[in-house]
Amino acid sequence: MTADPQRWLWAVGAVVLWLVLIAVKVWRERRAAALVRARSEAMAGAGDGKPVLVAFASQTGFAEELAWMTARALLGDGGVGARVLSFADLDLETLKAADRALLIVSTTGEGDPPDNAARFVRKTMAAPGDLAGVRFGVLALGDRSYDQFCGFGHAVDGWLRRSGAEPLFDTVEVDNGEAGALRHWQHQLNQITGHVAVPDWTPPAYAPWRLVERTLVNPGSPGGEAWRLAFEPVDPVPDWSAGDIAEVGLPERDGVTPGSREYSIASLPSDGRVEFLIRLMRRPDGTPGLASGWLTQGLALGDRIGMRLRTNRSFHGPADATPMILIGNGTGLAGLRAHLKARTAAGGGAWLLFGERTQAHDAFFDAELQAWLASGVLRRLDRCFSRDAGDGRYVQDLVAAAADDLRDWIARGAAIYVCGSLEGMSQGVHAALEQALGADVVLTMLEDGRYRRDVY
Numbered sequence: 001m002t003a004d005p006q007r008w009l010w011a012v013g014a015v016v017l018w019l020v021l022i023a024v025k026v027w028r029e030r031r032a033a034a035l036v037r038a039r040s041e042a043m044a045g046a047g048d049g050k051p052v053l054v055a056f057a058s059q060t061g062f063a064e065e066l067a068w069m070t071a072r073a074l075l076g077d078g079g080v081g082a083r084v085l086s087f088a089d090l091d092l093e094t095l096k097a098a099d100r101a102l103l104i105v106s107t108t109g110e111g112d113p114p115d116n117a118a119r120f121v122r123k124t125m126a127a128p129g130d131l132a133g134v135r136f137g138v139l140a141l142g143d144r145s146y147d148q149f150c151g152f153g154h155a156v157d158g159w160l161r162r163s164g165a166e167p168l169f170d171t172v173e174v175d176n177g178e179a180g181a182l183r184h185w186q187h188q189l190n191q192i193t194g195h196v197a198v199p200d201w202t203p204p205a206y207a208p209w210r211l212v213e214r215t216l217v218n219p220g221s222p223g224g225e226a227w228r229l230a231f232e233p234v235d236p237v238p239d240w241s242a243g244d245i246a247e248v249g250l251p252e253r254d255g256v257t258p259g260s261r262e263y264s265i266a267s268l269p270s271d272g273r274v275e276f277l278i279r280l281m282r283r284p285d286g287t288p289g290l291a292s293g294w295l296t297q298g299l300a301l302g303d304r305i306g307m308r309l310r311t312n313r314s315f316h317g318p319a320d321a322t323p324m325i326l327i328g329n330g331t332g333l334a335g336l337r338a339h340l341k342a343r344t345a346a347g348g349g350a351w352l353l354f355g356e357r358t359q360a361h362d363a364f365f366d367a368e369l370q371a372w373l374a375s376g377v378l379r380r381l382d383r384c385f386s387r388d389a390g391d392g393r394y395v396q397d398l399v400a401a402a403a404d405d406l407r408d409w410i411a412r413g414a415a416i417y418v419c420g421s422l423e424g425m426s427q428g429v430h431a432a433l434e435q436a437l438g439a440d441v442v443l444t445m446l447e448d449g450r451y452r453r454d455v456y
Helices: 005-046 062-078 092-097 115-123 151-162 179-193 290-298 330-342 366-375 395-401 403-411 422-437 439-448
Strands: 048-057 080-086 100-106 135-142 172-175 207-216 226-233 245-249 260-264 274-279 304-310 324-329 350-356 378-385 415-420 451-455
Touching: 048 062, 048 115, 062 080, 062 100, 062 135, 062 179, 100 151, 135 151, 151 439, 172 179, 179 245, 179 260, 179 304, 226 290, 260 274, 260 330, 274 290, 274 330, 324 330, 324 395, 324 422, 330 350, 330 366, 330 415, 330 451, 350 395, 366 378, 378 395, 395 403, 395 422, 403 422, 415 422, 422 439, 422 451, 439 451
Parallel strands: 048 080, 048 100, 100 135, 135 172, 324 350, 324 415, 350 378, 415 451
Antiparallel strands: 207 226, 207 304, 226 274, 245 260, 245 304
16 A cells, blocks of 8 residues: 555545546436436327327337337327336336337347346346236337347237237337338337328338239128239339238328338239239228228229338248148238248148128139139138128137137147238137137247237
């Protein structure tokens, strides 16, 4: 130990300077946190009704940035207030107090949580909580080069489901900030805001496609017009897989570009064109919907549109040897049709359960389904028609009636794919699957990727 007073003064000065720097840092962090809280509370109080909780688990700041973008979209596009919160400040009571929660969740490494979520994982996620009545959505950020892609996001989703919370929609996965997946998240926010004509955060690079076929497939149906459309690429045919999504850019209207719409692709690259099955939607006053009206009525054969095909890995099919149970209703048959086209008679086979209004008008793609039955691609076809006398069933009723056979297929390793309407159909099918297979089995299949949904 030195007795030199000058060295002591230097040492004391260094310690004092270090303490000052620490104090300044703490003050700045607390001031920044206070500003964030004030900003969050202002956004929460600016909207109508109870605000949506927007929580982020972020390692690099990207999830936090997306959380604020989400909050601004809710407030600016739909007048819905949003309270933004870090996972570091999130607990069970805060979640329980929220009617709706949107969680933007990053994964670090092989399924690990970000640092700011460590306390939440240790104290809150250690066991299921009581979150009955809470509705949630998860945006999972990850890197597909890791085996546990979006692992922490899926862990949060599974914990919320086990805690009794109800998903607003299935987890949206984002690979390295992929813009198309982020637009899909933005489209899901429309369910909360009620708006559909909202500019995309990151406008896609559209390619030109030409309308070559448009056919009304259900004239006279009580369920409204459904149209089969086909577009050929102006440039060489791009590659895509069954389960992928087409983003269609909408034309400018009244000086505003209203963004894009997503549609399930009903065809494969070998067809040389993308095909859709689109329902003409009508507003309460009877006028056609913005996108469906333009596509089914406004375009002329030969007209060009801008379109981008987006990879949707969360709805890609399993290996051909894996049996598939396909469940859907209405125009949701489009996405299931692509999977059937991708199967072979020598594979594991497929079973389709499908519901619509009337057999006379709404037996979509019937000739193809019968051909797939004859070839062995389709091993079983169960259909119901809710408006037909003597039937009156919905697709979830088919699931319940076939519970024993469903358990046999699942025991043989089958995967379940659901496509169609979010409200009513997918919820009813999910409940029927839980009744037939057990809630734990259904949740495990979700986590293992053997139960996948493309619902809207």
